Amino acid sequence: MILVTGATGTIGSHLVRELVRQDELVRAGIHVRPLEFDGVETCSIDFDQPETLPPALEGVDTLFLLSRDVFHEKPMVDAAIEAGVERVVYISSFNAETDTFIVGQLHREVEQYIQDSDMIWTILRPNYLMQNFVTIMGEEIRNEDAFYDSIGDARVSQIDARDVSQVAARVITESGHENQAYELSGPEALSHHQAAEALSEALGRRIQYLELDDETYRRRLLSQGVPEEFAGYLVDVNRRNRKGETDDDKITDSVRNILGREPTTFSQFCLDYAPQLGG
Numbered sequence: 001m002i003l004v005t006g007a008t009g010t011i012g013s014h015l016v017r018e019l020v021r022q023d024e025l026v027r028a029g030i031h032v033r034p035l036e037f038d039g040v041e042t043c044s045i046d047f048d049q050p051e052t053l054p055p056a057l058e059g060v061d062t063l064f065l066l067s068r069d070v071f072h073e074k075p076m077v078d079a080a081i082e083a084g085v086e087r088v089v090y091i092s093s094f095n096a097e098t099d100t101f102i103v104g105q106l107h108r109e110v111e112q113y114i115q116d117s118d119m120i121w122t123i124l125r126p127n128y129l130m131q132n133f134v135t136i137m138g139e140e141i142r143n144e145d146a147f148y149d150s151i152g153d154a155r156v157s158q159i160d161a162r163d164v165s166q167v168a169a170r171v172i173t174e175s176g177h178e179n180q181a182y183e184l185s186g187p188e189a190l191s192h193h194q195a196a197e198a199l200s201e202a203l204g205r206r207i208q209y210l211e212l213d214d215e216t217y218r219r220r221l222l223s224q225g226v227p228e229e230f231a232g233y234l235v236d237v238n239r240r241n242r243k244g245e246t247d248d249d250k251i252t253d254s255v256r257n258i259l260g261r262e263p264t265t266f267s268q269f270c271l272d273y274a275p276q277l278g279g
């Protein structure tokens with residue numbers, strides 16, 4: 001039995017569909033939102049309520065671990081060990097091994113915690129998800145034909161979450177990925193200006209990338225409810241991207257090696273998601 005945590009999220013929802021398509025025995029961990037499709041065993045799981053973890057893990061041999069809050073992850077690993085789970089596939093973040101950004105460092109700590117356990121592990125480190133243009137920036141793209149950021153002209157090799165999910169399904173269902181970590185990028189590194197051009201072409205109207213200075217971007221994040229400390233980190237990572245101090249433009253061959261095909265381009269992503277962006 002495979003337990004998928006974050007089963008209703010951007011990566012997890014595609015993974016559950018893919019595992020069901022492959023007739024795998026899968027249990028979807030549901031927090032608040034319901035699954036958008038039927039025919040899957042579900043269980044309630046709330047990382048903030050430890051008593052929900054053992055029932056969710058009953059009979060599970062493979063845990064797909066993803067959370068919105070990295071502080072939830074070590075307790076989930078402990079619960080998995082306690083339940084006798086044999087293998088964990090963990091969603092970390094791009095360059096976690098070398099990242100000086102706090103999110104990367106926290107993911108790296110969890111990676112090491114998993115690696116120090118007796119469980120078999122596979123670590124997936126995706127770059128910035130293309131779907132952020134829908135989940136985070138979708139509303140402004142739909143309503144204002146624009147999106148805002150302070151990343152300047154820096155280029156990022158962003159990846160389609162659907163590719164991340166397919167890679168996850170593959171490493172879960174085939175052998176050869178035991179105790180491996182994979183850096184997952186898209187096929188090209190694009191600036192936000194280039195992303196705006198691709199969006200404009202797919203949506204048939206002009207979409208603008210409006211560059212903000214650090215302080216304006218910070219205030220915008222705060223007004224959107226992002227906690228102060230995290231807003232500071234996001235501003236900082238953008239500043240370091242602008243200065244070329246990150247490796248977020250690195251292009252890796254992991255998707256091609258694992259899936260035997262090229263990763264999805266940003267242009268294709270824009271066409272596929274056009275209806276959700278008012279196209």
Ligand SMILES: NC(=O)c1ccc[n+]([C@@H]2O[C@H](COP(=O)([O-])OP(=O)(O)OC[C@H]3O[C@@H](n4cnc5c(N)ncnc54)[C@H](OP(=O)(O)O)[C@@H]3O)[C@@H](O)[C@H]2O)c1
Pocket residue numbers: 005006007008009010011012030031032033034045046047048066067068069091092093094103125126127128129132
């Ligand atoms: N976004 C990026 O660009 C990016 C890039 C690299 C790595 N990552 C990593 O990817 C992960 C996020 O993946 P995602 O974008 O697929 O997530 P997501 O779309 O935000 O979905 C989060 C999932 O976790 C569930 N969840 C939230 N709080 C929970 C709780 N207390 N207990 C149990 N489940 C809970 C949510 O369910 P409800 O909706 O019902 O609450 C949802 O199913 C993070 O670890 C992030 O660091 C993200």
